[in-house]
Amino acid sequence: MDTYMRLLGSFIAFKSVSTDPAYKQEVTDTVTWLRKVFAEEGAAVEVVEGYDNPILLARFDVDPDAPRALVYGHYDVQPADEVDGWTHDPFVISDAAERIYGRGVVDNKGQVLVHIATVIDALHAGTLAKNVTFFLEGNEETGSPHLADFIEHEKEKLSADFALVSDGEVIGDTPVIETGFRGGFNATLKLTTSSTDLHSGIYGGAVPSASHELTLLLAKLLDKEYTVMIPGFYDAVDEISPEESKALASVPFDREEYYRISGVKGLMTDNVYTATGLKPTVQITGIESGYTKEGYRNSIPANARAKLNFRLVRSQDSSTIIKLFQDWLGANIPPYVTWVLDVNDPYAGVKLNPDAPFTREAASVLEKVYGVKPVYKYSGGGLPIVTFLKEHLELEPVLVPLGNEDCNMHAVAENYSKSHLKKALAFSREFFTH
Amino acid sequence: MDTYMRLLGSFIAFKSVSTDPAYKQEVTDTVTWLRKVFAEEGAAVEVVEGYDNPILLARFDVDPDAPRALVYGHYDVQPADEVDGWTHDPFVISDAAERIYGRGVVDNKGQVLVHIATVIDALHAGTLAKNVTFFLEGNEETGSPHLADFIEHEKEKLSADFALVSDGEVIGDTPVIETGFRGGFNATLKLTTSSTDLHSGIYGGAVPSASHELTLLLAKLLDKEYTVMIPGFYDAVDEISPEESKALASVPFDREEYYRISGVKGLMTDNVYTATGLKPTVQITGIESGYTKEGYRNSIPANARAKLNFRLVRSQDSSTIIKLFQDWLGANIPPYVTWVLDVNDPYAGVKLNPDAPFTREAASVLEKVYGVKPVYKYSGGGLPIVTFLKEHLELEPVLVPLGNEDCNMHAVAENYSKSHLKKALAFSREFFTH
Incomplete structure (x- = not known):
């Protein structure tokens, strides 16, 4: 938690808003800072220009026989402003009793930092059991328009055995593996x-x-x-298949909790997960x-x-x-x-295979850490990278969201619940040290 | 024209926007300036507070046997900003070849100033033939919420034989007398x-x-x-009466010109004047x-x-x-x-009698100055003062709009066409010196 908290404040402080060109300099400053963080830990770092905001690759090699994880994340964030209703500067983290508030604490700086901090700690402890390449982009919030191009041109730099992406939310205290995106x-x-x-x-x-x-x-x-x-x-x-129906039926849904988190007073569908995941x-x-x-x-x-x-x-x-x-x-x-x-x-949207090998490994680690089996869920959000990883690199994307459901992603008072953050760090540690 | 132009630049320069409380000080400054202008010409000036923005009354007495005109106008304006598309500071008049541009040059500073400048010039020349009370308010653009109250309390200060209001547009080069407002x-x-x-x-x-x-x-x-x-x-x-239909049918309508001025490419009605005046x-x-x-x-x-x-x-x-x-x-x-x-x-809306005595006098002066008979028109705009004058003071409102049709009132590039301004000044001179 120390490494994580030490880095989080600096990471959030950069106003790396990609949807507004006014923040170009902040984007550059974020990448300079990330490069320094990785270089200090002995990673081979490369910053690739020419695809809109810079893409950063940081490669840690521990054992040529161990599998390699390509860990994707994005350092750009949605706009945030006190006039929208934030009660503090959204780019200064507010470390409250139960939650950490700030723009990007879950989407995605705070989530990808779970893996960055874990890998750094494991390196220091000599327990890192997988080779890792961090792949951080700065245009996710603008739809990653040049990422497919980048992947086409730089295939060899991204070679790995699977890709790990944490950019979403668990359901209550139930872990989730995402098997599709719109x-x-x-x-x-x-x-x-x-x-x-x-x-x-x-x-x-x-x-x-x-x-x-x-x-x-x-x-x-x-x-x-x-x-x-x-x-x-x-x-x-597509018609919804019997397997999909079954998977969706197993996803817990608490209407009262959903209303509390979102503040809505009605739904436009009978099944939230079908409506957002498969329609x-x-x-x-x-x-x-x-x-x-x-x-x-x-x-x-x-x-x-x-x-x-x-x-x-x-x-x-x-x-x-x-x-x-x-x-x-x-x-x-x-x-x-x-x-x-x-x-x-x-x-394009994407559908994934829940039985792929590293997806199964992630599932068993999730069960160990959270105490319950993960549910397989189609996410309504879109993550262009997942499509590109699958279609251009033929890499298995393993999608393990680690945010809390009431994180207010994209909205005012974005927050990372500390109990969820602790489980996230435990998952990452367990996953990268075995 | 000299007196008019000398005063116009100063009058427009005050950002007396009543729809936004941020401009309170500008409103106060406008009234201070108006008070000075009238006092220097020997008027009995009174500024009345307590009804939102100050109301200014300026009384010129020339002949106890002459009729008295109550000339209503408003010194407040709509908001205007360069970001809306103004190509110059809207509060600095731009004196171009054919037109004068600026916020309020027609609505209503520039129009009421036609009468103010005329009365000042006539006073100096010894030709003023009517007693005049100027009645200038600063909340017309917010719907004059306290004006009825003011009129109720200060009836005697507003006593006159009729009221003259110029706050609208002629039709092409055809003069107009407005006989109703929504x-x-x-x-x-x-x-x-x-x-x-x-x-x-x-x-x-x-x-x-x-x-x-x-x-x-x-x-x-x-x-x-x-x-x-x-x-x-x-x-x-109300059903539209045969008289109203007849009056409306006599109002010239040039669809091409209407399209050119407004930039619209279609109409939602068969008769623009019926739609805006009587519906x-x-x-x-x-x-x-x-x-x-x-x-x-x-x-x-x-x-x-x-x-x-x-x-x-x-x-x-x-x-x-x-x-x-x-x-x-x-x-x-x-x-x-x-x-x-x-x-x-x-x-409330209002309907007026086109045969009232000072309305007829205004009509004959308009015909003399413009060379054509005025048309009687129901205006789609609202002018709360007209309702109050008629209902609380039982005063005959004479409504002689003097703006050009393509003045862009309330919009970007509000302008007073110089040829229309010249006719407006000629009307006012003729009217007040007889």
Whole structure:
């Protein structure tokens, strides 16, 4: 825990926000710091430029006969700001009694640091039983747009027997092995109805309004059950197999706890894990139109913008869905509305084999540490790296999430529960010293 | 024109934005400056506090036998910012070849200044033929919430034979006398679906989203023809009388010019003047939810907010409509969505008599100056003062808008066309010197 806590504060302090170019220097500083941390421990470190934010590879060799783990993590984080509701600077960790708060403490700095700190401690103790290559990227939160390219070009540097990825959440105190992720893409849609905002009294009732056109369009895109209304959207979605149904049925679900953690007062599905793991969705992650500050400006907005996050399952093809969406927009936006669609960072979903050898090893270590068998879960989140590892490197990805379920990933008050952190460190120690 | 231009730059330079409390000091400074301008010309000036922003009264007496005009105007303006698209500081006038640009050059500083500068010049020339009381308020853009109170308490200070209000636009080069205004109110609606933004991968498809609930709700509030769907909303709206139809039919309408000025590519009505003058509307003046800055934050928004501007006709009662709207929200918002509605500044619409004596005098001066008879128009905008003048003071309001139609009131690049300004000054001179 000492090594971990010593490094965590420094790691979190870098505002390595990849979704906003204003933080480029912080990204560079993060990588400089990581390079130093690994070099001091005797790793062969390489920082690769040319694929957007730098990619860091740190290689520890202990025994040529031992298997090699490629440990993936990302050092970039989501934006965070006190104005969003953080009660302290989100880039300074707040070490409270039960939890550690800060942007990135679970997603993903704090989680990948579990393995980094463990490997460093095991090296010092002479107990490291696996060779390890750390593979840290800085564009996960922007959809890892150049990572497939990097992997194609640098295959030999990533050679390993399996890949270990910890970037998710356990369920209550039950450990989890993730056996699939959704893919998807982001899109920004901009509508324009006039050349300038128009006086709402003088023009109101006579002219179209970008704000209203956007609400009409989005209400047609998703119905009140949150079903996506683009024709053909669900065509390629696989039927859920009996094995999948069985696996999903074994995942514990406590509705009250789920409501408490998320603060929701209702669900749009009968089965949360099916809905997020095996079904696609479209989420409106941002809307903006007109005047939204203090008071009122009585104008009809000329422009309206929505940010949309498409989450697709393995069997859906991003480019097909993008085409369907574009066609749908063309058919559903009235002629008096001008529109522009930007699509960003598509990547495919993935399904994994729960019986692969290192996945089974991880499962038995999880059972030993947590005292219960892990459940196999399809995660609703997307992790482009998993797709690339599987498809480009033909490497077995072992997905062991180590965050607590109420970690508030991507939101205000992101936190790592100390009891979960302790189990995470115990898992990592057990796994890397055997 | 010299007096006018000398005063305009100083008047515009005050950021007297009433919709944002941050500008309180600028409001105070505006009034201090106005007081000085009037006092230097020998007016009896009084600044009345206690009704939100100060109200300034400036009284010029030339002949006890002459009629007295109460000239109403407002010194407060809408917000304006370079980030909205202004290409220069909106609070520094830009005096271009054909137009003068700046926030408030038409709404309303530049328009009321037409009469102020004219009266000052006429005083100096000894040609002022009417007694004048200027009545300048600073809360028009926030709906004049305390003006009715002020008028009730200070009736004698406002005594006059008629009121002159210039706060609107002519149609092309055709002068206008406004014979009615819509009333209305503003409302802010906030929806909440979770206690914090939720990861769109892990939760997306399982939980409700504030952004989507807002689009569903607003798309039900207004249909695609922009009809308001609140049951009973149109019940109290008067049938359009044959006289009104005739008056509206005589108002020139050039669709191409209307499209050019507004930049719209379609209309939601067959008759713009009927739609804006004699029918109510609800406009979505602002929407905000989730992450809207550069890049993406893949979260499901916990909160969404809309600002709505209700424009009601004379025969509709604001409090009835507010009640209908609240009931409609209660019936249409799902139980898993928490909501809060704030309603601000309701005021009634008004209809005026085009045959009242000073209205006829203004009409004949307009015809002389513009070379064509004025048209009588119901304005879609609201001017609470007109309702109060008529109902509390039983004073004849004479509504002579003097702005150009493409003035971009409330929007970016608000401007006063110099040819329109010259006619405005000619009208005012002719009117006050006879």
